[in-house]
Amino acid sequence: MSGEGERGDRVVTVPNALSVLRLALVPVFLYVLLVAKADGWAFAILIASGFSDWLDGKIARWLDQSSSLGALLDPLADRIYIIAIPLAFGIRGFIPWWLIGIIVARDVLLALQVPLLRRRGIVALPVLYVGKAATFALMSAFPWILFGQLDNVAGRIALPFGWALLIWGVAMYLWTFLLYWYQTVLVMRAPADDRRPSVRTARADPLPLSPTKGRQVAESNVPEDLRYTVEHEWVVKVDETTVRVGITDYAQDQLGDVVFVQLPGAGESVTTGESFAEVESTKSVSDIYSPLDGEVVAVNDALEASPDLVNSDAYGAGWLAELRVGSGTADDLLGTLLDAAAYTEQISG
Structure with a gap:
């Protein structure tokens, strides 16, 4: 075990290009769904975006192209999609506004943690697996709900499936909101020099391990x-x-x-x-x-x-x-x- 260097700071990588493409597709999706009302094309954009999200992670591991920029772009794209899609669906009347309010309010309230954590030198709380599952459920629900707007047998099958994923995703979304705020409260209650478990800190200089100096090894x-x-x-x-x-x-x-x-x-x-x-x-x-x-x-x-x-x-x-x-x-x-x-x-x- 020894000290680690910084994460790769490469900018021009295949995963980063895919993340930028996902971000660029957001306004295209909104135009196609809200202005052109071409639901089929909007569905295709959601599928392409989801596939690129899966692919950029795989490529980052296959080609060893993880980077600091990629670590920023990927979750940023997820957050933008999770806010933009429900708002667009609300405008079209696909899902109720109270449900949209829960999704958007959760992310806004979590953003309020940032200045509190920074006061303790904490960059971010660790990502919870249930949070990843919630994001996956929501991002999977949206294409099914959109496909469910089709007036045919396939649409009638897809819609309840999409709603099941949406309800499950929102439930996990709320659960992770409570977990993250619970961790934040623990951090803020602790003395300033007492870093609580389960947080990533800005203070992370490599520490080479050396033989003990006067320490009795039992x-x-x-x-x-x-x-x-x-x-x-x-x-x-x-x-x-x-x-x-x-x-x-x-x-x-x-x-x-x-x-x-x-x-x-x-x-x-x-x-x-x-x-x-x-x-x-x-x-x-x-x-x-x-x-x-x-x-x-x-x-x-x-x-x-x-x-x-x-x-x-x-x-x-x-x-x-x-x-x-x-x-x-x-x-x-x-x-x-x-x-x-x-x-x-x-x-x-």
Whole structure:
């Protein structure tokens, strides 16, 4: 585990071009739906926009073209569509204005969090998976509702399906609104120098881990039944081909309060010595390096809501991911790593 550099600052990338295209389609969609009243073409634009949203994320991972600009453009496009489409649907009479008010008010009220969080040096609260699900449900509902305006059998089937997605999406939208504001209240109630869990902070300078200086490393902090890497990850056997990985007690102590953990997705490939996860504390952003060539089979979803588990239970509830060994067995891998005595000697310096 070591300090991480900044996210790529490339501007001209394929994902960014797709995000710009999505934004450019917003006024086109509004004209086609409200002025030309060409519902079929408006439906096609929504489908194209949704496909490009899916595609830009895939391309960013396939071509390693993630960028700071892309991280801004993609959610911006989502927010604009989620406000523009309901307003247009309201003008056309497709959905009631009270429902539109809920959707728009939620985003406006969440925007009021920004100055409050910035006072504590917090860039943003972490994205909740239920929030992603809500956005997906809403963006899926809109094309179905639009298609449901057709006076035929297909339209009559599509409309109730679209309404089901819309109601479910709005319910999750309201739930995430409450969760985000609950987190904001916790942040504001905490002392100014006490960064609460589950927030991304602006203070994230790389913190290289070095041997302890006078710190007594207790044997209980280096369990005998685990194996360790020189980068301060611990590894334990789950079954014949799978291991569980986390960061050591020494590492979490050096990093300080962990406020955000970015984990890979199940099914992603990992390579020995390459970063596959990221831990952010109030002191640094640090990469987590894979101890093997293989595949991610599970991640610790509890860290999304409670990243401080890495501090409070580094060897238990604070685990990061489970990896399947690409070749050989878990025992073969463990035999190449440091045992407790060797790791204790390393960190004692």
